[in-house]
Amino acid sequence: MTASFTASSHAGVRRLIAPLALAQFICSFAGSNMNVMINDISRDLGTTVQGVQVSITLFLLTMAALMIPAGKLTDKIGRKRCFTLGLIVYGVGALVSAVAPGLWALIIGNSLLEGVGTALLIPPVYILTTLYLSDIPTRAWAFGVISGLGGLGAAAGPLIGGLITTVISWRAAFLFQALIIVVILLLSRRLTDPVPADPRRPFDVVGAVLSALGLFAVVLGILAADNSVPLMIVLIGAGIVILVLFFWWVRRREHAGKEALLSTALFRNRLSNIALITQNVQWIVLMGTSFTVSAYLQVVRGHSAIATGVIFTAATVGLLLTSLIAGRLATRFSQRALILTGFVLCVPGIVLLIWLVAGSSTDWSFVPGLFLIGAGLGLMLTPSVNVVQSAFPEKAQGEISGLSRSVSNLGSTLGTAVAGTILIANVAAGSAAYGSAMTVLAILGLGGLVAALFLPRDATGAHPREPRAAGAT
Numbered sequence: 001m002t003a004s005f006t007a008s009s010h011a012g013v014r015r016l017i018a019p020l021a022l023a024q025f026i027c028s029f030a031g032s033n034m035n036v037m038i039n040d041i042s043r044d045l046g047t048t049v050q051g052v053q054v055s056i057t058l059f060l061l062t063m064a065a066l067m068i069p070a071g072k073l074t075d076k077i078g079r080k081r082c083f084t085l086g087l088i089v090y091g092v093g094a095l096v097s098a099v100a101p102g103l104w105a106l107i108i109g110n111s112l113l114e115g116v117g118t119a120l121l122i123p124p125v126y127i128l129t130t131l132y133l134s135d136i137p138t139r140a141w142a143f144g145v146i147s148g149l150g151g152l153g154a155a156a157g158p159l160i161g162g163l164i165t166t167v168i169s170w171r172a173a174f175l176f177q178a179l180i181i182v183v184i185l186l187l188s189r190r191l192t193d194p195v196p197a198d199p200r201r202p203f204d205v206v207g208a209v210l211s212a213l214g215l216f217a218v219v220l221g222i223l224a225a226d227n228s229v230p231l232m233i234v235l236i237g238a239g240i241v242i243l244v245l246f247f248w249w250v251r252r253r254e255h256a257g258k259e260a261l262l263s264t265a266l267f268r269n270r271l272s273n274i275a276l277i278t279q280n281v282q283w284i285v286l287m288g289t290s291f292t293v294s295a296y297l298q299v300v301r302g303h304s305a306i307a308t309g310v311i312f313t314a315a316t317v318g319l320l321l322t323s324l325i326a327g328r329l330a331t332r333f334s335q336r337a338l339i340l341t342g343f344v345l346c347v348p349g350i351v352l353l354i355w356l357v358a359g360s361s362t363d364w365s366f367v368p369g370l371f372l373i374g375a376g377l378g379l380m381l382t383p384s385v386n387v388v389q390s391a392f393p394e395k396a397q398g399e400i401s402g403l404s405r406s407v408s409n410l411g412s413t414l415g416t417a418v419a420g421t422i423l424i425a426n427v428a429a430g431s432a433a434y435g436s437a438m439t440v441l442a443i444l445g446l447g448g449l450v451a452a453l454f455l456p457r458d459a460t461g462a463h464p465r466e467p468r469a470a471g472a473t
Contacts, residue, residue: 016132017142019187020125021149023087026180027118028153031060031287031412033161034110035294036308037170044170047103049299053420055103055111056291057223060413062115063122065215067406068262069208071123071399078197079124079131083188086121090114091181098174110174122405126389131194140330143389144382148323151381154286154412155316155374158294162309170305207249207261214243215410222417225425263399266392274454275387276404278339280411281448282384285346286377288415288441289315292423293353293366296434307363314367318374326382335383336455342380343449349373350442354435387455415441 034041038052045051074082093113100106125146133139164173221235253260267273290312297303297311329338349372356365385404392400419437426433 013133013138013142015187015190016128017145019184019191020129021146022180022184022187023083023121023125024146025149025153026177026184027063027090027122028150029157029160030110030114030118030177031056031063032154032157032290033173034170035291036158036162036298036305036312037165037173038295039298040165040170040305041106045100045103045106049295050424051103053291053295053416053424054223055107057219057413057417057420058107058111059115060287060409060416061216061219062111063118064406064409064413065212066116066119067123067409068211068399068403069203070119071127071403071405072203072208072261073120074124074127075198076201076203077199078193079127079195080188080191080193081197083121083124083128083191084185086117086119086124087181087185087188088117089120090117091178093117094174094178094181098171098178100171114177126385126404128191128194130389139390140382140386143386144323144326144330147382147385148319148326148378151286151319151323151377152316154290155312155319155377158290158312159309159316162305162307162312166304166306202259204250204253204259204261207246207253210242210246210249211261214239214246217242219413219417222414222421225421262403263396266396266400266403269391271456272388272391272400274451275339275384275391276407277451278343278380278448278455279384279388279404280407280414281444281451282342282346282377282381283408283411284415284418285350285373285441285445285448286415287412288419288444289350289353289370289373289438291416292419292434292437292441293370295420295423297366300431300434311363311366312370314370315374318371318376319378320374322375322378323382326379329379330383334457335387336452336457338383339380339452339455340449342376342378343445343452345372345376345379347442347445347449349376350438350445354438354442358431358435 034052034056038049041047041052042049070082070086077085090113093109093116096109096113097106098109100109126143129142129146130139133142160176161170161173164170164176217235217239219239221232221237221239224235225232247264250260250262250264254264293312294308297308298305303311326338349369351369352372353366353369356368359365388404389400419441422437422440423433426436
């Protein structure tokens with residue numbers, strides 16, 4: 001099967017990238033735009049701030065838990081079909097969320113349906129890009145556009161969401177998502193699979209269930225921390241045990257010569273492993289900061305949705321500025337240097353968010369820190385993805401795409417769950433709770449910086465024996 005466009009031409013690349021990048025944008029937007037609607041949603045649906053946090057976290061967790069199975073599923077049913085199915089499920093979830101009469105309906109529409117839809121459509125975004133673009137510089141540019149729009153969606157989510165919520169309603173933000181889904185469906189009509197689907201390919205159902213249950217239990221344990229410490233310990237412990245069983249099951253299938261959900265060979269690539277760690281921490285910082293600052297501004301300082309979104313413009317501007325020049329910087333500096341520089345900007349940014357906010361009650365105290373965090377993320381989101389995705393040959397793209405996106409979304413989930421739980425559990429403490437949550441993010445950011453130091457200086461992520469992708473010319 002061949003594509004209905006020439007991937008090597010500039011127009012062909014743009015036609016490929018447009019729907020894929022827009023899909024990444026709207027999914028990242030969905031992960032952060034609700035942060036500025038906390039008061040509006042809780043008041044309208046008769047729930048609490050913690051209830052809204054649970055909905056947001058479950059959305060991110062559903063993505064993370066199902067991303068690996070969905071990445072594997074693309075080989076069985078086809079990349080384009082999986083992408084389209086994900087868009088449809090996501091769109092239905094957005095409509096359900098828009099008319100939700102209560103928190104339970106919001107969880108069904110946003111947390112489950114949109115989460116499942118995102119898990120189905122995101123792996124094909126990266127797989128199709130890799131398969132069509134065998135030229136490493138062009139592929140790096142494409143990943144830059146896709147990852148940049150993903151980061152932009154997460155950073156601009158509070159501003160766009162706040163604007164829609166204030167001018168119309170928080171429900172209109174979900175209608176906006178549904179409208180974008182329709183646009184993506186129209187733009188993706190000419191996309192086809194460069195590699196035929198293999199319906200006979202086995203699917204590891206047991207592995208999919210174990211991996212999803214393990215991740216769910218760990219994150220639910222974190223969310224339970226402010227209600228019951230014993231329950232937290234039980235859930236996290238159970239999650240760890242289930243994940244150990246998952247890896248035992250995977251090894252058992254591999255030794256029996258059967259196809260497993262996730263090949264353990266993916267973890268033997270040192271370069272990819274380190275880049276995955278940096279990728280995870282980047283999203284922990286981005287989503288953890290987004291939720292913590294948004295919740296603090298609304299719940300503690302009493303800001304409106306639009307006021308909160310406007311403050312987050314600083315992060316959006318920082319991310320946009322560095323994303324626009326990231327491509328040029330990549331020709332002059334190594335991937336390692338860009339990732340390191342990103343963390344060097346992010347960690348001081350978090351420190352400024354703690355120090356300046358503690359010493360001032362003005363909204364301007366948030367601007368320097370948010371700008372540095374946005375600028376740092378704009379520099380390193382693309383290099384991390386490119387190193388991971390390009391470190392493996394074509395035949396492993398389904399697996400590594402699912403793993404990569406799962407790791408990123410797990411970072412988003414942990415950032416929202418950990419920092420959010422610390423803040424909400426001690427919300428009466430106000431600035432002290434905010435400072436504690438941000439301090440945890442700063443420590444995790446330092447961990448990402450240390451991991452980046454172990455990346456090789458000449459890291460490109462290019463697989464030396466990668467064949468030219470089918471359908472590319």
